Amino acid sequence: MSAKTFSYSQYFYTVFIIFIIWYAFTTSLQPAEIVTGIVLSLLVAYITVVNFSCCNPILITPAHIIYFIQYFFVFLVALVKANFDVAKRVINPKLPINPGIVSFETKLKNNFAKMVLANSITLTPGTLTIDVVGDKFYIHWIDVTTENKNEIYKEIAEPFEKVLLKIYGSEK
Amino acid sequence: MDTLNYILEYIGLFFVLLGSIFLFLGALGIYRMPDLYNRLQAGTKASTLGAMSVVLGVGLMQPNWLIKLIVIILFIGISNPLSSHALARASYRRGIRPFFKKKMDDYESQIRDER
Numbered sequence: 001m002s003a004k005t006f007s008y009s010q011y012f013y014t015v016f017i018i019f020i021i022w023y024a025f026t027t028s029l030q031p032a033e034i035v036t037g038i039v040l041s042l043l044v045a046y047i048t049v050v051n052f053s054c055c056n057p058i059l060i061t062p063a064h065i066i067y068f069i070q071y072f073f074v075f076l077v078a079l080v081k082a083n084f085d086v087a088k089r090v091i092n093p094k095l096p097i098n099p100g101i102v103s104f105e106t107k108l109k110n111n112f113a114k115m116v117l118a119n120s121i122t123l124t125p126g127t128l129t130i131d132v133v134g135d136k137f138y139i140h141w142i143d144v145t146t147e148n149k150n151e152i153y154k155e156i157a158e159p160f161e162k163v164l165l166k167i168y169g170s171e172k
Numbered sequence: 173m174d175t176l177n178y179i180l181e182y183i184g185l186f187f188v189l190l191g192s193i194f195l196f197l198g199a200l201g202i203y204r205m206p207d208l209y210n211r212l213q214a215g216t217k218a219s220t221l222g223a224m225s226v227v228l229g230v231g232l233m234q235p236n237w238l239i240k241l242i243v244i245i246l247f248i249g250i251s252n253p254l255s256s257h258a259l260a261r262a263s264y265r266r267g268i269r270p271f272f273k274k275k276m277d278d279y280e281s282q283i284r285d286e287r
Contacts, residue, residue: 024243083194083221086214090201099210100276122253123220128213129253130260130279138279140209140260140270147276 006049014045064167071163078124078159085125089142100144104153105135106161113168120160127156180232187229194222207271208263216256223248 022037089096108114118129118137126142139156146152201214224245231241264270264279 021243024239027239079217079221082217086201086217087194087197090197090204090214090218095204095206097205097210098273099207099270100272100274101270101279102276103278103282118257119250119253122257123217123249126213128209128216128260129257130209130264131282133282136282138282140213142210142213144274144276 011045011049014049015041018044067163067167071160071167074159074163075120075123078120082123082125086142089126096143098143098145099140101130101138101140102144102147102152102156103136103138104149104157106137106157108161108164108168110168113164117157117160117164121156124156124160177235180235184229184232187225187232189229191222191225191227191229194218194225198222208268209260209270212256212260216252220248220252223252 019037019041022041023034026033026037106114106117108117114132118132121127121137121139122129128140128142129137130140131138137157141156146155195218198215198218201218202211205211205214227241227245227248231238265283270277
């Protein structure tokens, strides 16, 4: 493991996230459970913080929460559509696929936002993120309908990126 | 209270049924698709929604477990696309070439540039 440094805010952010997960699993207010949770979170965070905090935590404002909810719905609709899409292709006796690997460039700079975008693309209709190199996303597309870069971007990434850009902006 | 539980149980059963249908379609997709990448597509998407839906259905039938199950759903939602991405990337770099009807491969030149 490389000896990266981390700040206190990153450390407590990690502790906080781990404790929330602990609390969601135990869902009890008994002091013993909570104390155990805090001690364990402090310990686990100390071990994992270097790998956990790839990026500075952003300050969450009420507007962000609204965008997160908006993102969640955009994502949910896309996920359900993706499933019906794949299901249709699988059931169809002709197996209507025309696979190819396409690429596009993202405007996002924040690593966490890129991760969210890549994961969302993987879960949406007929697309699977193969690699992210810098700003370039390489996508395996089950049914390539166009070779025009702009249209590829519009088809695959635009609905998600619009919302993510509002949350993270284009700064690091 | 009883009627509410009764309704929730039926909604839960519906979600479990829906989930199992998606899981079945995912399995069928893995059987029918021509190459690894398309199989990953079918496997990831159908099984993500399938598993989420089954877990949510169980959560509606047993409301005490709901919060824990929602954490599991989030975990599936994060880990499933991540693992399929890792599999696809590793197999491409190991030299497993995708199936094309008409060749369209931007990633090939990227790999060549790196070497």
